[in-house]
Amino acid sequence: MTIMQPTNPQDSRSSIIVYFKNPLLVAFILIVLLLIAGETLSPGFASMEQILRLLIVAALLGIVAAGQNLVILGGREGIDLSVGGVVSLSAVLAGNVMDGNNANIIAAILVCLAAGGLVGLINGVGVTIFGIPPLVMTLGMLGVLQGLLVVIRQGIPSGLAAPALANFVSKPFLLNLPGILWLWIAVGLLMAFLLMRTSLGYKIYAIGSNENAAYMAGVPVKRVRVMLFALSSMFAALAGICILGYAGTSFANVGDSYMLSSIIAVVLGGTPLSGGKGGYTGTMAGAFLLILMQSILTTLSIGESGRQVVFGITLLFLLLFYGRSKALRG
């Protein structure tokens, strides 16, 4: 990831500042510190099975954040507010299609990815062909998806996860790790390969850092951007299926909390909202950091209000390290 971040000549004056400006390193240091703090506050917090449990929750967020990451990298105020709606829609669709039966898993995955792809395609077309700002387009799409959920849930009892899916998410699958973690690792490798080793990856960074220059250089800007939105919704759909497996049954608006936390995970991972730089490794760390913070707060007996206050202040403090814009003077 470091090669994508041009070093600021000013930074070379002090090597400590350079290290502190590497978001991936900051995130890892914070993760270790938080684990130590958690273990001190409540012994057993940093035990292996507890960390595994946190990683499962982080994987669900991390997969949503992968798509969010792509859209944000593509620049031009790229952001996807509809991911939460897609997660909910996908969890409901998957539950209804598989209906607790292992034989229907493949069909459910296909339906969900197709539905997600379609939503992303519409988002992408709205943003590129019609030129609607991503925030407005995906905000409107979120409203449509919330309405669609009401229609789909009407009269149909909410579906059940197939046993194999539930086991995949929470039971050890390979080398004592649950399947969802292998899936997350696969998503991580896929993203690293996509961003670092394919021409699509270079095109994404190109349109993210300077769209006009990329266009002049022959990058099909609109097609790439449509693809980013489609991928974002498909990752959200994939996460929705896993969340169904995690919860066992789909309940209303299960995806709501993923909208803004996926954006926060991306930012904490060192991808600024202005796009064009950053990568997914940081986002994975950001997702785990976010889940870890929330988990430590639940071990404190300070009540829901205190938890939210501490969480908000901590987030603000963390954001001090990430992607602050330059001062106008100087």
Added chain:
Amino acid sequence: MTEAHALKTRMATLFRRFPFLPALGMLLLLFVLNGIAEPNSMTVRALKGVASTYLALVFLSVGQTFVVYTGDIDLSVGAILSLVNVSIVVIMSQLGGEPYVVLLALLVGILIGALCGLVNGFVVSGLRMQAIVATFATSILLSGIALWVLPVAGLPAPSLFWKVYGGRSYGIPNVFFFAVVLIAILAVLAKTSMVTKLLAVGNGQLSAYQSGLSVTRIRIYGYVICGVFAALAAFCITGDTASGDPLVGGAMTLSSVAAVVLGGTALSGGIGSAFGSAIGAIIIGLISSLVFYAGIPSEWQNLAQGATILVVLMLGVLASRRINQ
């Protein structure tokens, strides 16, 4: 040919001066459609219902506009609204519902709103954080404080409060007077140089800075104005629901952003009108009442509403871009 061109230029100038004109057209169309679907929806009584429900969103969207003018965004407006709502209800229930207590509560409410705006302005403009994530973080913080002030919904507001909000003076519902007050506030603000400065910052921070504007301070002012309007919106919600609810504003944040865009204000900053945002908020209200009156089956109503808002948002953005070209 030249005449047509001249007309086009004049139209463009007109739209640039009043960016809310497309929204105004849409508003009139929605009034007509509502009237056709259900003639009774155009009675003073029915309109009063729409107004008392959506006046809070109107104030909230107007507030959001002052932040969007500079190209920023405030995702904490809903949380500010909730915090002010529970704070004033708790103050009034602790000290009794006498008129001077109600006035004191309103004053404290406005101070809380301004203070929240100051915090937002400090983190976004002073500390130069990214507005979307920073105001989301402050919204978590403020919701936490709201939950601390009033852990569960349902504490009633004194009767004086909702009787004034829901009552009539000289036969005219009071909510319409509040709407007039809003228009007066906007007219006064339009006379000051503040709106021009905010728009200048939105047009280009560097050029605004180089022409001698204190960009950091102006962006903070935008957030403070927004916080004060969120407090006013909280007064409307308190009058409408007659109770305190620490989660009441949560769902309204994104609606306020939608209303701002519907009103012809560009999210990139530099162009727009607060009056348009007020129209945008009423458009959202009229769409939901139209969906209701049009006889759409209840389970399809949310979808119809969401799809209509998406289409209207897209049309609005297309129209304003056409004009600005």
